[in-house]
Amino acid sequence: MLVRRHAELVKRIAYHLCARLPASVEVDDLIQAGMLGLLEAAAHFTDGKGATFETFAGIRIRGSMIDALRKLDWAPRSVHRRSREVAQAIREIERQTGSEARPGDIAARLGIHLDEYHHIVQDSVACQLASLEEMDTVDAPDHGPDPFRQVADLGFRAALVREIAGLPERERLLMALYYQEELNLKEIGRVMGVTESRVSQLHGQAVARLKARLADWRDRMPAAREA
Numbered sequence: 367m368l369v370r371r372h373a374e375l376v377k378r379i380a381y382h383l384c385a386r387l388p389a390s391v392e393v394d395d396l397i398q399a400g401m402l403g404l405l406e407a408a409a410h411f412t413d414g415k416g417a418t419f420e421t422f423a424g425i426r427i428r429g430s431m432i433d434a435l436r437k438l439d440w441a442p443r444s445v446h447r448r449s450r451e452v453a454q455a456i457r458e459i460e461r462q463t464g465s466e467a468r469p470g471d472i473a474a475r476l477g478i479h480l481d482e483y484h485h486i487v488q489d490s491v492a493c494q495l496a497s498l499e500e501m502d503t504v505d506a507p508d509h510g511p512d513p514f515r516q517v518a519d520l521g522f523r524a525a526l527v528r529e530i531a532g533l534p535e536r537e538r539l540l541m542a543l544y545y546q547e548e549l550n551l552k553e554i555g556r557v558m559g560v561t562e563s564r565v566s567q568l569h570g571q572a573v574a575r576l577k578a579r580l581a582d583w584r585d586r587m588p589a590a591r592e593a
């Protein structure tokens with residue numbers, strides 16, 4: 367009964383996630399993975415622990431979809447490599463100047479044209495988002511998460527919220543419209559008065575900036591685990 371009532375939740379999450387991914391990723395594959403997460407949620411949910419079933423199931427569904435994406439490994443190695451290069455350039459520029467790295471400055475640092483830079487961030491935004499979403503997925507209590515991961519999840523969320531608040535105004539607005547209001551790129555374009563293509567560029571830029579600014583936090587995780 368729980369599964370039947372919440373099947374639409376799986377579709378909603380799948381379509382919202384698929385909108386951030388390359389066309390090669392099939393929404394049906396995400397729905398299939400999400401249904402497995404929903405079944406798992408229904409089997410493990412215990413009422414009276416504070417969270418609603420929809421909240422609990424949403425975490426499991428999203429986690430199953432992210433797991434499926436990771437197994438598919440749809441992003442070519444070149445996309446990951448260029449994504450790392452962009453993040454490194456942003457980190458270097460912002461450390462040296464003490465101010466926000468602008469697209470033109472990043473492209474110049476990489477020795478490429480601005481159009482090529484925009485293509486890189488648009489291609490890489492999906493794998494960056496999968497990485498951010500995976501880090502932000504909460505382990506369910508029934509699975510007995512390791513204490514370090516619980517602390518790391520909480521620490522990452524706090525760092526992510528702080529860095530989103532520190533984004534340039536337009537990027538911050540875009541992230542709020544996309545992740546909180548769950549508008550699609552076309553709807554965001556209408557709100558911001560820009561084209562859907564420009565929204566996609568700003569989206570990629572915002573995620574690349576977040577990845578760059580959160581790199582130090584993530585680099586500390588292995589050291590903290592070994593301490």
